[in-house]
Each structure stands twice: as structure tokens, then as C-alpha cells.
Amino acid sequence: MTSLRADAAARRALILDAADHVFGQHGVTAPLDLVVERAQVGRATLYRNFPDRAALIEALLQRTVDRIRRHVAELGERDDALFELLQDMARRIIDSPALADYWRAVHPDDPTVKVARETVRGLLEAPIQRAIAAGLCRPDLSSTDISLISGMLGAALRGKTRDERAVLARRALQLLRGGLQGNLGAEA
The missing domain is CATH 1.10.357.10 (Tetracycline Repressor, domain 2)
Known part of the structure; x- marks a missing residue:
């Protein structure tokens, strides 16, 4: 269970890092698909962590x-x-x-x-x-x-x-x- 939580926390941090980079390059209105692509996660993972x-x-x-x-x-x-x-x-x-x-x-x-x-x-x-x-x-x-x-x-x-x-x-x-x-x- 702990490793699952660690994995989820790591994915969340990865998404945040990707969003920080994408928003830094393209602004906060950048398509969220760019965040998904940069984080190398699925859209479902993005929206499971951040609904919007x-x-x-x-x-x-x-x-x-x-x-x-x-x-x-x-x-x-x-x-x-x-x-x-x-x-x-x-x-x-x-x-x-x-x-x-x-x-x-x-x-x-x-x-x-x-x-x-x-x-x-x-x-x-x-x-x-x-x-x-x-x-x-x-x-x-x-x-x-x-x-x-x-x-x-x-x-x-x-x-x-x-x-x-x-x-x-x-x-x-x-x-x-x-x-x-x-x-x-x-x-x-």
C-alpha cells in the first residue's frame, strides 16, 4: 500500500512539474494535453489528480x-x-x-x-x-x-x-x- 501511495505522489509531482514547465512556456491557458504529454501520463491520470x-x-x-x-x-x-x-x-x-x-x-x-x-x-x-x-x-x-x-x-x-x-x-x-x-x- 505504501509503494502505491509513493507512486501516486510521484505521479502527482511529475504532473505538477510538467504543468509548471508548460505554463511557463505557453501560459496558464495552455492545452492540458501538453501537460499530459510532458508528464508522460494518461489524461485519466491527470484528471484523477486534478479535476480541472x-x-x-x-x-x-x-x-x-x-x-x-x-x-x-x-x-x-x-x-x-x-x-x-x-x-x-x-x-x-x-x-x-x-x-x-x-x-x-x-x-x-x-x-x-x-x-x-x-x-x-x-x-x-x-x-x-x-x-x-x-x-x-x-x-x-x-x-x-x-x-x-x-x-x-x-x-x-x-x-x-x-x-x-x-x-x-x-x-x-x-x-x-x-x-x-x-x-x-x-x-x-
Whole structure:
């Protein structure tokens, strides 16, 4: 029974990886047959795991939240964890532009997205407070600013290729880091 569950979990992860790739290449409205083809599973397997496109996208969003949760745990009590997490957000925008665009475009009151955003804000609260306490960022930064920061990083979506998005994301991170530090450099 355990090996069957492991197989099912592996197939589900394979489908999510395929969807992430396909949506990154063709947008979230890409034909789901492309996901089936990339994952090398049958249509029935796709629909057994994800009854529709919305369920597939919801699972991708949840996987992103889970990755952030794991990354926060891996970084532990590091004072600079906030900046590492922002770099990871930028990488996700570079690698999964369609999902990042979907995350930004969906109405903020959509229940799934609302819970995901609130969870991410909660996860980033401690890293923000540590960065403030260590003097790494301005004291008025709060977890509610994360949506604004995410939107600024989202400007990298203007890049048509992965390389263009990487250049834009790198520059956005440079500007954000300066802005997050505020007047800290002038006081030193």
C-alpha cells in the first residue's frame, strides 16, 4: 500500500512539474494535453489528480507556498533570511512567469489566493523582524509590504525570455535592497 501511495505522489509531482514547465512556456491557458504529454501520463491520470485547470493551478500555488515554508525553515534564524527569500521569489518569477503572473492577476479576494498570500505574509514576519533587529532593513517594513515587493519583482515579467527576466529581476532586487535599507547607510 505504501509503494502505491509513493507512486501516486510521484505521479502527482511529475504532473505538477510538467504543468509548471508548460505554463511557463505557453501560459496558464495552455492545452492540458501538453501537460499530459510532458508528464508522460494518461489524461485519466491527470484528471484523477486534478479535476480541472483551476485545481492544477491551485496545487501549483500551494506547492509554491510549501517551498517558501521549507526555505524559511532551512534559513533558520539567519538575519539576512528576508533577502534570501526575496531572491528566491525572483527566481520563481524568472522560472515560472505564467504562474507568477497568475498569482498577481487573480483577484485578491479569491479564497485560494487570499489564503496563500496571508500564509506567505505570516511566513515572512519573523525574517522581517530579524532583518530589522539586525539593522539590515528599515524599521517600518512590515509583512503587509510583501505584496508590494512582490509586485515590484513582478516587473521582471516584462522580459520576453528567461534571460531578459533574469536581468530585470536582478535589477529589481538591487533597487529593492537599497529601498529596504532606507537611510541605514547614511546613519553609519
